[in-house]
Structure formats: structure tokens, C-alpha cells
Amino acid sequence: MTKPTVVTLNDLKVACENCSLSRLCLPMGLDEKDVTRLDQIINRTKPHHRNDYLFREGDTFKGIYAVKTGSIKTYISREDGSDQVLGFHLPGEIIGLDAIETGSHGCTAKVLETTAVCLIPYEKLEKLSVEIPSLQHQMFRLMSREITNESNMLILLGKRNADERLATFLLSLSQRYKQRGFSATEFNLSMSRNEIGNYLGLAVETVSRLFTRFQDEGILKVERKHIELLDLEALKGICDSSPRQNNHQNSA
Amino acid sequence: MTKPTVVTLNDLKVACENCSLSRLCLPMGLDEKDVTRLDQIINRTKPHHRNDYLFREGDTFKGIYAVKTGSIKTYISREDGSDQVLGFHLPGEIIGLDAIETGSHGCTAKVLETTAVCLIPYEKLEKLSVEIPSLQHQMFRLMSREITNESNMLILLGKRNADERLATFLLSLSQRYKQRGFSATEFNLSMSRNEIGNYLGLAVETVSRLFTRFQDEGILKVERKHIELLDLEALKGICDSSPRQNNHQNSA
DNA sequence: TTAAAATATTGATCCAGATCAATAAAAACT
DNA sequence: AGTTTTTATTGATCTGGATCAATATTTTAA
Numbered sequence: 001m002t003k004p005t006v007v008t009l010n011d012l013k014v015a016c017e018n019c020s021l022s023r024l025c026l027p028m029g030l031d032e033k034d035v036t037r038l039d040q041i042i043n044r045t046k047p048h049h050r051n052d053y054l055f056r057e058g059d060t061f062k063g064i065y066a067v068k069t070g071s072i073k074t075y076i077s078r079e080d081g082s083d084q085v086l087g088f089h090l091p092g093e094i095i096g097l098d099a100i101e102t103g104s105h106g107c108t109a110k111v112l113e114t115t116a117v118c119l120i121p122y123e124k125l126e127k128l129s130v131e132i133p134s135l136q137h138q139m140f141r142l143m144s145r146e147i148t149n150e151s152n153m154l155i156l157l158g159k160r161n162a163d164e165r166l167a168t169f170l171l172s173l174s175q176r177y178k179q180r181g182f183s184a185t186e187f188n189l190s191m192s193r194n195e196i197g198n199y200l201g202l203a204v205e206t207v208s209r210l211f212t213r214f215q216d217e218g219i220l221k222v223e224r225k226h227i228e229l230l231d232l233e234a235l236k237g238i239c240d241s242s243p244r245q246n247n248h249q250n251s252a
Numbered sequence: 253m254t255k256p257t258v259v260t261l262n263d264l265k266v267a268c269e270n271c272s273l274s275r276l277c278l279p280m281g282l283d284e285k286d287v288t289r290l291d292q293i294i295n296r297t298k299p300h301h302r303n304d305y306l307f308r309e310g311d312t313f314k315g316i317y318a319v320k321t322g323s324i325k326t327y328i329s330r331e332d333g334s335d336q337v338l339g340f341h342l343p344g345e346i347i348g349l350d351a352i353e354t355g356s357h358g359c360t361a362k363v364l365e366t367t368a369v370c371l372i373p374y375e376k377l378e379k380l381s382v383e384i385p386s387l388q389h390q391m392f393r394l395m396s397r398e399i400t401n402e403s404n405m406l407i408l409l410g411k412r413n414a415d416e417r418l419a420t421f422l423l424s425l426s427q428r429y430k431q432r433g434f435s436a437t438e439f440n441l442s443m444s445r446n447e448i449g450n451y452l453g454l455a456v457e458t459v460s461r462l463f464t465r466f467q468d469e470g471i472l473k474v475e476r477k478h479i480e481l482l483d484l485e486a487l488k489g490i491c492d493s494s495p496r497q498n499n500h501q502n503s504a
Numbered sequence: 505t506t507a508a509a510a511t512a513t514t515g516a517t518c519c520a521g522a523t524c525a526a527t528a529a530a531a532a533c534t
Numbered sequence: 535a536g537t538t539t540t541t542a543t544t545g546a547t548c549t550g551g552a553t554c555a556a557t558a559t560t561t562t563a564a
Contacts, residue, residue, distance in 0.1 A: 076407060078492070084407040098403060100396035106403065126392065130385045137378065143395040144352035150402035151350060151358065155328060155336040157409035158453040162521065193542060201410040203522055208543055224530080224542085240330070414551065445512060455552050460513055476512085476560080 014044045014068075014118075024092035024179065025066050026120065026138060034132045041124040047116045054095065054109035054117060061099035063121040067091050070115025071190040074107045075198075085199035087149075088112070088191055090176050097143055112190040157201045165200040166210045167238035170220070174229055185229040266296045266320075266370075276344035276431065277318050278372065278390060286384045293376040299368045306347065306361035306369060313351035315373040319343050322367025323442040326359045327450075337451035339401075340364070340443055342428050349395055364442040409453045417452040418462045419490035422472070426481055437481045 016027045016039045027035045043063075047070070048054065054065055057077060065072075072089040086107055089095050099105045100122065129136040156165055178184035189196070197207040211222045219235060221228040229235060268279045268291045279287045295315075299322075300306065306317055309329060317324075324341040338359055341347050351357045352374065381388040408417055430436035441448070449459040463474045471487060473480040481487060 076403065080492075082411060084410050086403055086406060097396055098399040101393045101400060102396075106400055126385075126389065130382060130388060133378075133382045136382060136388060139392065140378065140395070141353045143392070143399065144349055144354075146399050147350040147395065147402065148353060148358055150399065150406065151328065151338055154338060154402065154405055154409060157406060158336050158450075159334060192540090198410075204542080205523085205544080206521060209521095212543075240332075444510095456512080457514080457553085458551060461551095464513075 015039050016042070019068070020181070021066075021068065021092040026094065026135075026142070028141075029134050029138050030132065031134070034134060037128065037132065038120075038135060041121060041128060043119040043121065045117070045119065047114050048111045049114055050111055052111040052115075054111065055105045056108045057105055059105045061096065061103050061105055061122060063119050063125065064094055064096040065109070066118040066120065067093050067095070068116040068118060071112045072109050072115060072117075073112055073191060073195060074109045076107045083198060085195055088173075088195075088199070091180055094142055094146075097146055162200075162202055162206050162210060163238050164241065165202060166196075166207065166214070167235045169196065169200055170227070170229065171232070171235050171239060174232070185232065187227055189225045189227060267291050268294070271320070272433070273318075273320065273344040278346065278387075278394070280393075281386050281390050282384065283386070286386060289380065289384065290372075290387065293373060293380060295371040295373065297369070297371065299366050300363045301366055302363055304363040304367075306363065307357045308360045309357055311357045313348065313355050313357055313374060315371050315377065316346055316348040317361070318370040318372065319345050319347065320368040320370060323364045324361050324367060324369075325364055325443060325447060326361050328359045335450060337447055340425075340447075340451070343432055346394055346398075349398055414452075414454055414458050414462060415490050416493065417454060418448075418459065418466070419487045421448065421452055422479070422481065423484070423487050423491060426484070437484065439479055441477045441479060 016022050016035050027038060067089050069091055072095060073085055074087050075083045075085045077083050095109055129139055156168055174184045177187050193207045194204045197204040214220050215222055219231045221230060268274050268287050279290060319341050321343055324347060325337055326339050326347060327335045327337045329335050347361050381391055408420055426436045429439050445459045446456045449456040466472050467474055471483045473482060
């Protein structure tokens with residue numbers, strides 16, 4: 001509490017130990033002293049604005065980013081102009097872990113709304129992880145979670161129909177907002193219908209029609225970007241409904 | 253070279269330093285001394301046979317597995333009996349990284365053909381990674397690569413048509429076999445058509461028809477599980493062909 | 505060796521969701 | 535305020551690949 005270290009007002013605004021997200025973010029599980037050490041390697045910049053790039057495909061990898069406020073989308077472009085949205089990233093989430101192996105970014109990170117991020121320089125982070133076992137532990141956990149998240153998306157894209165995809169997407173946002181202390185049932189979408197469709201492997205028209213239908217069915221209320229989830233149970237029901245793709249593979 | 257340590261014949265057969273895969277696997281980038289330390293925590297078991305499980309969904313996470321010989325599939329089951337194959341794993345590849353965060357396995361690993369694996373107990377590995385920075389480095393790299401691989405699958409499932417999916421799959425196998433010193437153009441599929449279809453988000457009938465068509469077009473020769481790739485360039489052409497999904501999102 | 509079960513192939517039909525098209529409504533410029 | 539551009543909605547049509555169905559082949563069991 002009464003640390004003797006001199007901190008400026010500016011530092012106070014941004015330090016991990018004063019950040020409400022630290023229990024979700026990289027500092028999770030670190031003790032006070034170690035958080036301070038981590039803090040010292042982190043670069044904070046002024047807020048980024050809509051359509052800014054945090055990094056682009058092919059950029060040299062400098063470090064991973066933690067979202068503080070706002071939201072980010074990551075996507076991969078193909079030469080023919082088609083994109084694949086890989087994810088939407090909310091406060092407390094980490095971006096850029098896929099670039100560690102190759103040393104350059106394999107996707108582009110674009111700002112969806114005014115957003116503040118922390119840049120954690122990777123080389124320093126790796127050195128510090130050797131010195132702070134709990135930091136290494138947390139890095140392994142974060143990367144492991146990322147792998148699990150992507151596996152879940154593979155199921156979504158490989159096996160689920162349009163209804164299930166959108167319902168799962170909305171519930172995911174709901175849960176993540178809730179974890180962050182926001183309403184689980186009322187929020188604004190920072191991404192367009194097009195981006196949602198792209199992420200979910202659906203055409204924009206399909207997304208639009210689904211929103212309309214879900215609203216007609218009383219499951220939610222949608223007006224432009226504003227969403228109100230009226231029946232979470234119904235949404236959950238949609239997520240794991242139809243038994244399609246009954247492949248008995250080798251049930252041995 | 254002339255290490256004074258006493259090793260039994262059995263040890264010799266299996267130690268990382270005598271394993272031809274070490275340049276692909278966990279020991280990559282470690283010096284001789286560190287490989288020996290890593291070796292000491294690794295458990296080797298007798299070969300597993302077709303349809304054995306390495307671990308099942310929900311099992312307590314003990315450690316990660318490195319495939320030595322043979323092949324493994326990982327998949328997630330749903331209560332309704334439908335599965336999603338997450339991957340096929342060849343020698344030198346690591347399985348189980350997704351379980352680090354939760355402490356229990358989120359997918360099942362099933363043996364496709366007689367297979368030898370190394371089990372690397374996770375707690376010991378984490379401790380050792382603090383002591384051996386190059387091991388921590390390699391772990392970060394491996395996990396990062398896993399994230400990249402899964403991103404690539406997301407594109408495949410989200411945006412590519414059936415032809416592109418199968419062509420990409422075959423080329424991936426080709427490259428991975430080549431890296432491991434096997435033929436890039438002739439190999440046996442250890443998985444069924446059903447499993448391929450499941451992995452690629454296609455019906456088994458579609459996979460079967462594609463094999464037939466690719467053969468008719470002179471791109472490959474297929475007989476049951478045996479594949480001969482006759483025209484790698486044609487396959488590559490199929491992988492990045494059609495410009496579908498021309499979404500101009502926000503081209504800002 | 506034969507029987508039963510699993511796996512693969514091929515053909516016919518169907519449908520969820522893509523694509524095409526038109527309009528409406530916001531947002532961004534001027 | 536008006537004009538252009540982007541984004542969203544709704545309807546009509548089309549199609550890639552799923553599903554259904556029948557048969558053939560291979561593997562496993564007995």
C-alpha cells in the first residue's frame with residue numbers, strides 16, 4: 001500500500017497494479033513485487049483510433065499487446081482481397097502470440113473503436129519469464145488458452161449451422177463482458193455485420209437475417225450496434241441443439 | 253561424444269540426443285547438456301496400438317506428448333455423438349498443449365497406427381524451463397506455432413471450398429513427411445476418409461469423390477490408403493485459386 | 505473359411521446458406 | 535443541408551456440398 005517508490009500521476013493511471021484488468025491479464029497470479037517488475041518493461045502509448053493498425057501482416061514482431069480499453073480485430077488477408085477475421089479482442093485479452101515462432105506477424109490487428117493497449121516487448125518478457133516463474137506460468141496458461149479458444153472456433157466452423165454460430169458468438173461476448181464487469185445482457189457491437197459474418201464463416205445477409213429472426217422470436221432486441229439479450233437460456237439452447245453430422249467414425 | 257554417463261542399451265534407443273526428430277521436437281535449440289537434463293524428465297513407454305487412447309477429454313493433465321513414430325488424431329466429442337477432429341499428429345509433433353490452462357484435457361488423443369510417444373511431465377517441464385532459458389524459448393515457439401496452425405485451419409474452414417481443403421490437406425502432409433525425411437510424393441494415409449472429411453468439415457462422400465476426381469485429372473494416384481502425388485504444382489494451384497468471398501469489409 | 509461389421513465408392517436428390525439484386529438507413533464528407 | 539459512401543436489411547434465385555440410398559470392398563471376428 002505505502003510503497004516508497006516515486007510514481008508520477010501518469011504512471012499511476014496506467015500501471016498494472018492499478019489496472020482493473022490485471023486479474024484477467026498477464027499479471028494474473030503474480031505477486032506485487034513481480035507485477036512492478038513486469039510494469040517496468042511495458043510500453044504504454046496514447047489511445048489508438050478506429051481503423052488504426054496495431055500491426056500488419058508481415059510486420060516485424062516486437063511484442064505482444066494487451067487490450068486495456070476498446071476493441072481490436074485480427075484478420076488475415078489473401079492476395080485476392082478476401083479476408084478471414086480471426087478474432088475480436090476485448091480488454092484484458094492478449095494479441096500477437098502467433099508471431100513468436102516466426103518473428104513476424106501472421107495477421108493484421110486493426111482498431112475497431114478508440115482503444116488503449118499495452119505493448120509488452122517480447123525479448124524483455126522472455127528474459128523476465130526466466131526470472132519470474134509465475135510469469136512464465138502465466139504465459140504458458142495464456143498461450144494454452146489461446147489454443148483452446150481456436151479449437152472451439154474450429155468446431156464452430158466445422159460443424160455448427162448458422163443459428164448456432166451466431167448464438168455462440170453472442171454468448172461469448174456476453175460472458176466476456178460480464179467477466180469484465182459490464183452487463184452480460186446489454187452491449188454495443190464494435191464490429192460490423194460484415195465482420196461478424198466473416199468471423200463466423202457466414203454471408204453478411206445471413207447474419208442480418210438471423211438478427212431479425214432472433215428478434216422476432218423474442219430472444220434478443222437489436223438496433224444497429226446495440227444488442228440486448230432477452231433470453232440467455234434460449235440462446236444457450238440454440239448453441240448445442242441439432243445433432244447434425246452424426247459420424248460414427250470408428251466408435252471403437 | 254565420449255560422455256562418461258552410463259547408459260543402458262534401452263536408454264540409447266530412446267534418448268533425445270539419439271532421436272532423429274530432435275531438430276523438430278522439443279529439444280530444438282538446446283545444447284547437449286540441456287538435452288540430457290530434459291531427457292531425464294521424459295517418460296518413455298512401450299508402443300501404443302491402433303485405437304488406444306493417449307488421453308481422453310476430461311482426463312487430468314499430466315504432461316504433453318511428443319510423437320516419436322506413428323500417428324495420432326485429436327478430436328473433441330459432443331454429447332450428441334458428433335465429433336470434430338482437431339488434427340493429425342506426426343513424429344516430432346507435440347500434443348496436449350491446450351490442457352495447460354485448465355489442467356485437464358479438452359480433447360481426446362487416439363492412436364491411428366502403432367505409435368511410440370514420449371511423455372513430458374508438465375510440472376517438471378515447467379520447472380526445467382525456468383532453469384533452461386532455451387527450453388522456455390522452445391516451448392513458447394512450439395505453442396506459438398500451434399496457434400498459427402490453428403489460425404490456418406480457421407481460414408480453411410471459414411473460406412475455402414472442398415477442392416481447396418483437400419488439396420491443402422494433402423500438401424500439408426506432403427511437406428511434413430518431407431521434413432521428416434520421407435517421400436513428399438508417396439505416402440500412406442493413416443486416417444480414414446471419414447476422419448479426413450471430419451477434419452476438413454466435409455462429408456465422407458465428398459472426400460471420396462474428390463479423390464476420384466483428382467485422380468481422373470492426373471493430379472494424384474490413390475489406392476485405398478496409399479497416395480501418390482503426381483502433380484504438386486497443380487495441387488498448389490488448387491490451394492490458392494478461387495477468389496470467393498470478396499468482402500470489402502472496411503477497406504480503409 | 506465364412507460371416508459380420510466397418511469403410512469406401514458412386515449416383516440421385518435436396519437444402520442451408522451463398523449470391524444476386526434492390527432499397528433503406530447511417531455515417532462520412534463537402 | 536445536401537451529396538456520396540458505407541453499412542444493413544429484405545427478397546428472389548441459385549448451387550456446392552450434404553444427405554439419402556445402394557453397392558462394393560476391406561477388415562475384423564468367429
